[in-house]
Amino acid sequence: MSRIGKLPVAIPAGVKVSLSGNEMTVTGPKGTLKQSLHERMVIAVEAEQIIVNRPSNEKTDLALHGLTRSLINNMVVGVSQGFKKALEINGVGYRAEISGNVLTMSLGYSHPVVYELPEGISVEVEKQTKLSVVGIDKQLVGSTSAKIRSFRAPEPYKGKGIKYADERILRKAGKTGK
Incomplete structure (x- = not known):
């Protein structure tokens, strides 16, 4: 299990997250970022956090799990703090x-x-x-x-x-x- 991938990404106040297909848009006080994420990852946007799950334990899914979570976290931190x-x-x-x-x-x-x-x-x-x-x-x-x-x-x-x-x-x- 990915130690980084299983951690939820907290959404701070003032940050809006929208997900359409595999395109994620994060808007915050400092600006807006868009990122195209891998289609195999299952991303759930809940009230105050984003959870990334993987469909299987294949080698590519294991690698993409932590990567996807890190990309999302970097977008959230970037638009809120820079x-x-x-x-x-x-x-x-x-x-x-x-x-x-x-x-x-x-x-x-x-x-x-x-x-x-x-x-x-x-x-x-x-x-x-x-x-x-x-x-x-x-x-x-x-x-x-x-x-x-x-x-x-x-x-x-x-x-x-x-x-x-x-x-x-x-x-x-x-x-x-x-």
């Missing part, structure tokens, strides 16, 4: 600034790196070296954070680059002279 991913920029002269939905970063290249943010994502810049990627879709927040990090991933010698705030970089010793 998701946030913190990034840090380390390096001399490395900085970022936001104007509208365009993020401009100086990362040691001969040109500034310009990144247009996807719809539904906002970035907060604090002190030019700390970024916060904020949104209601957990998948989009994570992929946008990974894309921003990929412009200058942290290197192992001095730790220069863009890293997640909770990431620990394994440092290497440099060359030693005789």
Whole structure:
């Protein structure tokens, strides 16, 4: 039995859930999310919770049970609280600034790196070296954070680059002279 799949998803106050076929729509104070769920999963929307059941104990149904419940939970949490991913920029002269939905970063290249943010994502810049990627879709927040990090991933010698705030970089010793 899936430990995650058998847990009910609590619906907080102010969140509306509607299910039509295998398409689930969750509306809350922060926005609306839609997700197409697998048709084999049995989803029941009750008064204050959502329950996900599986039709059998086949391997695919076991895998989809926990996945479906996690997707639904992420939608409910996203529209009620939102998701946030913190990034840090380390390096001399490395900085970022936001104007509208365009993020401009100086990362040691001969040109500034310009990144247009996807719809539904906002970035907060604090002190030019700390970024916060904020949104209601957990998948989009994570992929946008990974894309921003990929412009200058942290290197192992001095730790220069863009890293997640909770990431620990394994440092290497440099060359030693005789």
